[in-house]
Amino acid sequence: MSTLEILFFALSAFALVSAIMVLVSKNPIHSVLWLILVFFAISGHYVLLNAQFLAIVNIIVYAGAIMVLFLFVIMLMNVKEDKEPQKKLWVKLVGVVAGGSFLLLLVALVKQTTQIEGKQVLLKDGVIGLIHPLGQVLFNDFVVPFEISSVLFLSAMVGAVIIGKK
Amino acid sequence: MPIQYYIFLCLGLFSIGMVGVLTRRNAIIVFMCIELMLNAVNLLLVAFSKMYHAIGLQTQAGSLAGIDAQIFVFFIMVVAAAEVSVGLAIIVMMYRNVHSVDINFLNRLKN
Numbered sequence: 001m002s003t004l005e006i007l008f009f010a011l012s013a014f015a016l017v018s019a020i021m022v023l024v025s026k027n028p029i030h031s032v033l034w035l036i037l038v039f040f041a042i043s044g045h046y047v048l049l050n051a052q053f054l055a056i057v058n059i060i061v062y063a064g065a066i067m068v069l070f071l072f073v074i075m076l077m078n079v080k081e082d083k084e085p086q087k088k089l090w091v092k093l094v095g096v097v098a099g100g101s102f103l104l105l106l107v108a109l110v111k112q113t114t115q116i117e118g119k120q121v122l123l124k125d126g127v128i129g130l131i132h133p134l135g136q137v138l139f140n141d142f143v144v145p146f147e148i149s150s151v152l153f154l155s156a157m158v159g160a161v162i163i164g165k166k
Numbered sequence: 167m168p169i170q171y172y173i174f175l176c177l178g179l180f181s182i183g184m185v186g187v188l189t190r191r192n193a194i195i196v197f198m199c200i201e202l203m204l205n206a207v208n209l210l211l212v213a214f215s216k217m218y219h220a221i222g223l224q225t226q227a228g229s230l231a232g233i234d235a236q237i238f239v240f241f242i243m244v245v246a247a248a249e250v251s252v253g254l255a256i257i258v259m260m261y262r263n264v265h266s267v268d269i270n271f272l273n274r275l276k277n
Contacts, residue, residue, distance in 0.1 A: 008167060012175045019182040019202060028194055035198050038179075042205050051212050054239055058208075061243050066201065066250050073254050074194060077261050095188030103181040110173050119169045121213050122220040128233040129212075137233050138240070149244045156248035163255040 004123050007048060015041035028074050032067055039063045049121070051129030172213035179206035193257050193267040197250075204246050211235045211242075 018037040025031045039062045046055035110116075127133055138146060179202060186199030215235030222231025257267060264271045 004167065008171070012171075015175070016178050016182070019179055022195075022198065022202065023182065023186045023190065028192060031195055031198060035202065038202060039205065042209050045209055046212060049212055049216050051216075051236060054208075054212060054236060057240065057243060058205075061247055062201070062205070066247060069250060069254055070194065070198065073258060076258070077267065092189045095185055098188060099181045099185035102184060103177055106177050107174060110170060110177070116169050116173075119217050120220055121167045121169050121172060122216045122223070123167050126216060126219045126223070128215065128219050128230055128236060133230055133233060134236060134240075137230070138237055142237050145241060149241060152245070152248050156251050160251045160255040163252070163259050166259060 004048065007044075008123075011041050011044045011048065015045075029071065032070050032074065035070075036063050036067050039067070046129075048123055049129065050124050050126055053129060053131050053134050169213060169217050172210060176206045176210040176213075179203075179209070191268050191270060193260065193269050193272075196269060197253055197257065201246065201250070204242065208239045208242055211239050 015038050018034045018041060021034040022031045022038065025034060039058060043055045043058045043063070046052075046058060183199040183203035183206065186202070187196050190196055190199070212235065215232035218232035218235075219229075222229040260272070261267055
Protein backbone atom coordinates (compact mmCIF):
# COMPACT_ATOMS: atom_id res chain seq x y z
CA MET A 1 0.00 0.00 0.00
CA SER A 2 1.24 3.43 -0.85
CA THR A 3 1.36 6.31 1.62
CA LEU A 4 -1.67 7.93 0.00
CA GLU A 5 -3.76 4.80 0.46
CA ILE A 6 -2.73 4.46 4.08
CA LEU A 7 -3.65 8.12 4.65
CA PHE A 8 -6.98 7.67 2.88
CA PHE A 9 -8.01 4.65 4.92
CA ALA A 10 -6.80 6.15 8.19
CA LEU A 11 -8.74 9.38 7.57
CA SER A 12 -11.83 7.43 6.48
CA ALA A 13 -11.80 5.24 9.58
CA PHE A 14 -11.24 8.31 11.74
CA ALA A 15 -14.18 10.12 10.11
CA LEU A 16 -16.55 7.17 10.39
CA VAL A 17 -15.67 6.39 14.02
CA SER A 18 -16.04 10.05 15.01
CA ALA A 19 -19.37 10.25 13.17
CA ILE A 20 -20.64 7.22 15.09
CA MET A 21 -19.44 8.77 18.34
CA VAL A 22 -21.52 11.89 17.53
CA LEU A 23 -24.61 9.69 17.74
CA VAL A 24 -23.52 7.54 20.66
CA SER A 25 -22.45 10.32 23.05
CA LYS A 26 -25.06 11.21 25.64
CA ASN A 27 -23.64 14.64 26.37
CA PRO A 28 -24.38 17.14 23.56
CA ILE A 29 -21.07 18.92 24.10
CA HIS A 30 -19.19 15.69 23.46
CA SER A 31 -21.24 15.28 20.27
CA VAL A 32 -20.14 18.74 19.11
CA LEU A 33 -16.49 17.95 19.82
CA TRP A 34 -16.71 14.65 17.92
CA LEU A 35 -18.35 16.45 15.01
CA ILE A 36 -15.45 18.90 14.92
CA LEU A 37 -13.14 15.88 14.62
CA VAL A 38 -15.25 14.63 11.68
CA PHE A 39 -14.82 18.00 9.99
CA PHE A 40 -11.08 17.88 10.52
CA ALA A 41 -10.98 14.41 8.97
CA ILE A 42 -12.98 15.67 5.97
CA SER A 43 -10.57 18.59 5.67
CA GLY A 44 -7.77 16.04 5.61
CA HIS A 45 -9.53 14.35 2.71
CA TYR A 46 -9.70 17.69 0.90
CA VAL A 47 -5.95 18.15 1.39
CA LEU A 48 -5.43 14.64 0.04
CA LEU A 49 -7.48 15.61 -3.03
CA ASN A 50 -5.41 18.81 -3.40
CA ALA A 51 -8.49 20.98 -2.80
CA GLN A 52 -6.53 23.35 -0.59
CA PHE A 53 -9.00 26.24 -0.69
CA LEU A 54 -11.91 24.05 0.38
CA ALA A 55 -9.82 22.42 3.11
CA ILE A 56 -9.07 25.80 4.69
CA VAL A 57 -12.63 27.09 4.19
CA ASN A 58 -14.00 23.88 5.73
CA ILE A 59 -11.87 24.36 8.84
CA ILE A 60 -12.59 28.09 9.15
CA VAL A 61 -16.33 27.99 8.42
CA TYR A 62 -17.40 24.61 9.81
CA ALA A 63 -14.97 23.77 12.60
CA GLY A 64 -14.31 27.42 13.41
CA ALA A 65 -17.60 29.28 13.09
CA ILE A 66 -20.54 26.89 12.88
CA MET A 67 -19.46 24.49 15.61
CA VAL A 68 -18.59 27.35 17.95
CA LEU A 69 -22.13 28.63 17.37
CA PHE A 70 -23.46 25.18 18.32
CA LEU A 71 -21.28 25.13 21.44
CA PHE A 72 -22.51 28.58 22.46
CA VAL A 73 -26.15 27.58 22.04
CA ILE A 74 -25.68 24.33 24.01
CA MET A 75 -23.90 26.14 26.81
CA LEU A 76 -26.56 28.88 26.86
CA MET A 77 -29.27 26.26 27.24
CA ASN A 78 -27.44 24.29 29.90
CA VAL A 79 -28.73 20.99 28.52
CA LYS A 80 -28.09 18.20 30.99
CA GLU A 81 -27.42 14.72 29.70
CA ASP A 82 -29.75 12.99 32.17
CA LYS A 83 -32.57 15.37 31.27
CA GLU A 84 -32.52 14.47 27.61
CA PRO A 85 -35.50 12.27 26.78
CA GLN A 86 -34.68 9.12 24.86
CA LYS A 87 -36.71 7.63 22.12
CA LYS A 88 -38.21 4.21 22.68
CA LEU A 89 -35.94 1.30 21.92
CA TRP A 90 -37.98 0.00 19.03
CA VAL A 91 -38.02 3.46 17.41
CA LYS A 92 -34.22 3.55 17.65
CA LEU A 93 -34.04 0.05 16.20
CA VAL A 94 -36.30 1.06 13.31
CA GLY A 95 -34.09 4.10 12.65
CA VAL A 96 -30.91 2.00 12.57
CA VAL A 97 -32.54 -0.60 10.32
CA ALA A 98 -33.80 2.13 7.97
CA GLY A 99 -30.37 3.75 7.74
CA GLY A 100 -28.68 0.38 7.31
CA SER A 101 -30.97 -0.70 4.51
CA PHE A 102 -30.50 2.69 2.81
CA LEU A 103 -26.74 2.13 2.98
CA LEU A 104 -27.06 -1.45 1.74
CA LEU A 105 -29.29 -0.44 -1.18
CA LEU A 106 -26.98 2.32 -2.38
CA VAL A 107 -23.81 0.23 -1.95
CA ALA A 108 -25.38 -2.53 -4.04
CA LEU A 109 -26.40 0.09 -6.62
CA VAL A 110 -22.89 1.57 -6.82
CA LYS A 111 -21.34 -1.89 -7.09
CA GLN A 112 -23.55 -2.65 -10.10
CA THR A 113 -22.97 0.64 -11.91
CA THR A 114 -20.76 0.18 -14.94
CA GLN A 115 -20.20 3.83 -15.87
CA ILE A 116 -17.82 4.51 -13.00
CA GLU A 117 -15.87 1.27 -13.28
CA GLY A 118 -12.14 1.87 -13.39
CA LYS A 119 -12.50 5.62 -12.99
CA GLN A 120 -9.72 7.04 -10.86
CA VAL A 121 -9.75 10.08 -8.61
CA LEU A 122 -6.74 12.31 -9.09
CA LEU A 123 -5.00 12.60 -5.73
CA LYS A 124 -2.44 15.31 -4.91
CA ASP A 125 -2.15 16.47 -8.57
CA GLY A 126 -4.28 18.88 -10.54
CA VAL A 127 -4.62 22.62 -10.13
CA ILE A 128 -8.39 23.05 -9.81
CA GLY A 129 -8.35 23.06 -6.03
CA LEU A 130 -5.87 25.92 -5.74
CA ILE A 131 -6.92 29.46 -4.94
CA HIS A 132 -5.77 31.04 -8.21
CA PRO A 133 -7.93 29.08 -10.71
CA LEU A 134 -10.83 28.94 -8.26
CA GLY A 135 -10.76 32.70 -7.78
CA GLN A 136 -10.53 33.27 -11.54
CA VAL A 137 -13.63 31.15 -12.17
CA LEU A 138 -15.52 32.45 -9.12
CA PHE A 139 -15.11 36.11 -10.04
CA ASN A 140 -15.61 35.67 -13.79
CA ASP A 141 -18.26 33.01 -14.40
CA PHE A 142 -19.93 32.89 -10.98
CA VAL A 143 -19.87 36.51 -9.92
CA VAL A 144 -23.66 36.93 -9.95
CA PRO A 145 -24.32 33.94 -7.62
CA PHE A 146 -21.50 35.21 -5.44
CA GLU A 147 -23.19 38.60 -5.05
CA ILE A 148 -26.60 36.97 -4.53
CA SER A 149 -25.12 34.90 -1.70
CA SER A 150 -24.26 38.12 0.10
CA VAL A 151 -27.94 39.07 -0.07
CA LEU A 152 -28.72 35.60 1.30
CA PHE A 153 -26.38 36.23 4.22
CA LEU A 154 -28.01 39.59 4.88
CA SER A 155 -31.49 38.08 4.92
CA ALA A 156 -30.29 35.22 7.17
CA MET A 157 -28.77 37.74 9.56
CA VAL A 158 -31.96 39.82 9.66
CA GLY A 159 -34.03 36.68 10.14
CA ALA A 160 -31.85 35.39 12.97
CA VAL A 161 -32.01 38.74 14.78
CA ILE A 162 -35.80 39.02 14.36
CA ILE A 163 -36.40 35.42 15.52
CA GLY A 164 -34.01 35.86 18.43
CA LYS A 165 -35.53 39.15 19.64
CA LYS A 166 -39.07 37.87 20.16
CA MET B 167 -7.73 5.93 -5.85
CA PRO B 168 -10.91 4.41 -7.35
CA ILE B 169 -14.00 6.62 -7.13
CA GLN B 170 -15.93 3.77 -5.50
CA TYR B 171 -13.97 4.13 -2.27
CA TYR B 172 -15.03 7.75 -1.98
CA ILE B 173 -18.64 6.87 -2.78
CA PHE B 174 -18.69 4.21 -0.07
CA LEU B 175 -17.14 6.54 2.49
CA CYS B 176 -19.64 9.30 1.75
CA LEU B 177 -22.54 6.84 1.80
CA GLY B 178 -21.39 5.68 5.22
CA LEU B 179 -21.21 9.23 6.56
CA PHE B 180 -24.58 10.10 5.03
CA SER B 181 -26.24 7.00 6.49
CA ILE B 182 -24.80 7.73 9.94
CA GLY B 183 -26.29 11.22 9.71
CA MET B 184 -29.61 9.75 8.61
CA VAL B 185 -29.68 7.31 11.51
CA GLY B 186 -28.95 10.20 13.84
CA VAL B 187 -31.86 12.23 12.49
CA LEU B 188 -34.16 9.22 12.93
CA THR B 189 -33.05 8.12 16.40
CA ARG B 190 -32.23 11.22 18.46
CA ARG B 191 -34.74 13.55 20.10
CA ASN B 192 -32.46 16.46 20.94
CA ALA B 193 -33.06 19.12 18.27
CA ILE B 194 -29.43 20.27 18.34
CA ILE B 195 -28.11 16.76 17.71
CA VAL B 196 -30.58 16.34 14.85
CA PHE B 197 -29.32 19.60 13.39
CA MET B 198 -25.70 18.47 13.74
CA CYS B 199 -26.53 15.25 11.92
CA ILE B 200 -27.93 17.33 9.04
CA GLU B 201 -24.60 19.16 8.92
CA LEU B 202 -22.85 15.79 8.79
CA MET B 203 -24.97 14.77 5.79
CA LEU B 204 -24.18 18.06 4.04
CA ASN B 205 -20.47 17.47 4.56
CA ALA B 206 -20.67 13.94 3.18
CA VAL B 207 -22.23 15.35 0.01
CA ASN B 208 -19.53 18.03 -0.20
CA LEU B 209 -16.77 15.43 0.00
CA LEU B 210 -18.43 13.37 -2.74
CA LEU B 211 -18.71 16.45 -4.99
CA VAL B 212 -15.00 17.21 -4.58
CA ALA B 213 -14.09 13.57 -5.30
CA PHE B 214 -16.18 13.60 -8.50
CA SER B 215 -14.65 16.92 -9.53
CA LYS B 216 -11.18 15.38 -9.28
CA MET B 217 -12.40 12.36 -11.24
CA TYR B 218 -13.58 14.58 -14.09
CA HIS B 219 -10.40 16.59 -13.83
CA ALA B 220 -8.38 13.42 -14.42
CA ILE B 221 -10.50 12.63 -17.49
CA GLY B 222 -10.16 16.21 -18.76
CA LEU B 223 -6.39 16.18 -18.38
CA GLN B 224 -6.20 13.07 -20.54
CA THR B 225 -7.95 14.76 -23.44
CA GLN B 226 -6.43 18.24 -23.11
CA ALA B 227 -3.43 19.36 -21.09
CA GLY B 228 -4.06 22.24 -18.72
CA SER B 229 -7.82 21.83 -18.79
CA LEU B 230 -9.88 23.12 -15.87
CA ALA B 231 -12.58 20.44 -16.14
CA GLY B 232 -14.32 19.79 -12.86
CA ILE B 233 -13.71 23.18 -11.28
CA ASP B 234 -17.45 23.95 -11.23
CA ALA B 235 -18.02 21.29 -8.59
CA GLN B 236 -15.58 22.98 -6.22
CA ILE B 237 -17.35 26.33 -6.72
CA PHE B 238 -20.58 24.47 -6.01
CA VAL B 239 -19.14 23.10 -2.75
CA PHE B 240 -18.17 26.64 -1.80
CA PHE B 241 -21.74 27.82 -2.33
CA ILE B 242 -23.08 24.86 -0.34
CA MET B 243 -20.90 25.99 2.55
CA VAL B 244 -22.27 29.54 2.20
CA VAL B 245 -25.86 28.29 2.30
CA ALA B 246 -25.06 25.98 5.22
CA ALA B 247 -23.69 28.87 7.25
CA ALA B 248 -26.83 30.95 6.64
CA GLU B 249 -29.02 27.93 7.42
CA VAL B 250 -27.24 27.24 10.70
CA SER B 251 -27.65 30.81 11.94
CA VAL B 252 -31.40 30.80 11.28
CA GLY B 253 -31.86 27.23 12.53
CA LEU B 254 -30.08 27.86 15.80
CA ALA B 255 -32.14 31.03 16.31
CA ILE B 256 -35.29 28.92 15.86
CA ILE B 257 -34.00 26.33 18.36
CA VAL B 258 -33.19 29.06 20.90
CA MET B 259 -36.70 30.50 20.45
CA MET B 260 -38.21 27.05 20.92
CA TYR B 261 -36.15 26.55 24.09
CA ARG B 262 -37.41 29.88 25.47
CA ASN B 263 -41.02 28.92 24.81
CA VAL B 264 -41.14 25.32 26.02
CA HIS B 265 -37.89 25.08 28.07
CA SER B 266 -36.80 22.00 26.17
CA VAL B 267 -35.12 21.09 22.90
CA ASP B 268 -37.09 17.90 22.52
CA ILE B 269 -38.35 17.66 18.95
CA ASN B 270 -41.52 15.90 20.13
CA PHE B 271 -42.70 19.28 21.40
CA LEU B 272 -42.61 20.59 17.84
CA ASN B 273 -45.92 18.88 17.00
CA ARG B 274 -47.58 21.61 19.07
CA LEU B 275 -46.73 24.10 16.34
CA LYS B 276 -50.06 23.35 14.70
CA ASN B 277 -52.03 24.90 17.55
